[in-house]
Amino acid sequence: MDLLRHKKAAAGRGFLDDQFLIAMPGMKDDRFARSVIYICAHSDEGAMGLIINQTQQMLFPDLLVQLGIMNEQEAIRLPAHTR
Incomplete structure (x- = not known):
């Protein structure tokens, strides 16, 4: 579909x-x-x-880990400005 x-x-x-x-x-x-x-x-x-429309306390890499999109080791390798 x-x-x-x-x-x-x-x-x-x-x-x-x-x-x-x-x-x-x-x-x-x-x-x-x-x-x-x-x-x-x-x-x-x-x-x-x-x-x-509001800032969040959760960082984007943490959200990706929580959703199962990536694991913690992959999140650690993301650029520093995303953490």
Whole structure:
């Protein structure tokens, strides 16, 4: 299935892949208050998004390790400015 058809099918099932969530002013959850979140993946298995308008404490290489994209030894070899 090509990417466009996959995206349309996901949207038809109520998934939010490639969408932005913008917190309403009354958001009481401090984790999401005043946030703009890009939804990277959303399916029956769960969702993953990145807050794009706030700095994060987690470093990018640590995120890659946590997601299983690379192991710690590979992350150590990344350029210093990414750590």
